[in-house]
Amino acid sequence: DTEVTQTPKHLVMGMTNKKSLKCEQHMGHRAMYWYKQKAKKPPELMFVYSYEKLSINESVPSRFSPECPNSSLLNLHLHALQPEDSALYLCASSQLGTSHNEQFFGPGTRLTVL
Amino acid sequence: DAKTTQPTSMDCAEGRAANLPCNHSTISGNEYVYWYRQIHSQGPQYIIHGLKNNETNEMASLIITEDRKSSTLILPHATLRDTAVYYCIVRPTVPSGAGSYQLTFGKGTKLSVIP
Numbered sequence: 762d763t764e765v766t767q768t769p770k771h772l773v774m775g776m777t778n779k780k781s782l783k784c785e786q787h788m789g790h791r792a793m794y795w796y797k798q799k800a801k802k803p804p805e806l807m808f809v810y811s812y813e814k815l816s817i818n819e820s821v822p823s824r825f826s827p828e829c830p831n832s833s834l835l836n837l838h839l840h841a842l843q844p845e846d847s848a849l850y851l852c853a854s855s856q857l858g859t860s861h862n863e864q865f866f867g868p869g870t871r872l873t874v875l
Numbered sequence: 876d877a878k879t880t881q882p883t884s885m886d887c888a889e890g891r892a893a894n895l896p897c898n899h900s901t902i903s904g905n906e907y908v909y910w911y912r913q914i915h916s917q918g919p920q921y922i923i924h925g926l927k928n929n930e931t932n933e934m935a936s937l938i939i940t941e942d943r944k945s946s947t948l949i950l951p952h953a954t955l956r957d958t959a960v961y962y963c964i965v966r967p968t969v970p971s972g973a974g975s976y977q978l979t980f981g982k983g984t985k986l987s988v989i990p
Contacts, residue, residue: 803980803983804913804919805980809975816975817971851919855975862970866918866919869917
């Protein structure tokens with residue numbers, strides 16, 4: 762199984778809503794990533810979890826709150842978002858402890874903030 | 876910031892070889908060159924990577940110049956399904972964040988394969 766799954770596929774939320782994005786992998790990878798991708802732009806790294814601990818936070822606003830409850834799951838909790846946060850949110854995973862770092866990406870969640 | 880420069884877009888006739896160039900003139904000795912692609916509305920997909928030598932796998936070939944300042948990704952027989960944005964990424968030598976390696980995507984090359 763070399764698949765990273767993300768749910769939901771699409772999400773529309775208001776600025777006062779609280780929602781969560783979910784990501785799952787069963788490849789035994791111990792690094793998991795959240796990226797944000799605006800239309801016609803490249804993906805930008807938001808967070809990295811290594812061994813279920815947050816290791817990189819690329820100065821992301823606190824209205825985005827990541828969580829890694831176990832080695833297979835990664836969540837992104839959303840609260841009080843702004844319309845400019847509308848984007849494709851991509852999750853990825855990779856092995857740790859090897860020099861080859863192929864990241865496996867999920868299909869993304871397309872988020873629209875009204 | 877991304878350490879690579881790629882053409883914004885390229886066209887390729889179906890069945891012909893697609894040659895996608897990438898400049899990475901500031902690459903340092905132990906940094907790898909990675910290529911990913913992103914088909915419309917999908918997540919990026921790993922294609923190939925290399926350090927010094929040319930590499931080939933079932934998807935593509937990677938040619939790295941001797942001075943390592945540029946590389947070319949070759950899709951030997953492009954199909955319509957190869958239409959995508961292709962990203963050339965210089966991957967840091969030193970892992971960040973407890974053993975993970977950060978990928979910084981540049982703007983990429985939009986490859987259009989034409990029937």
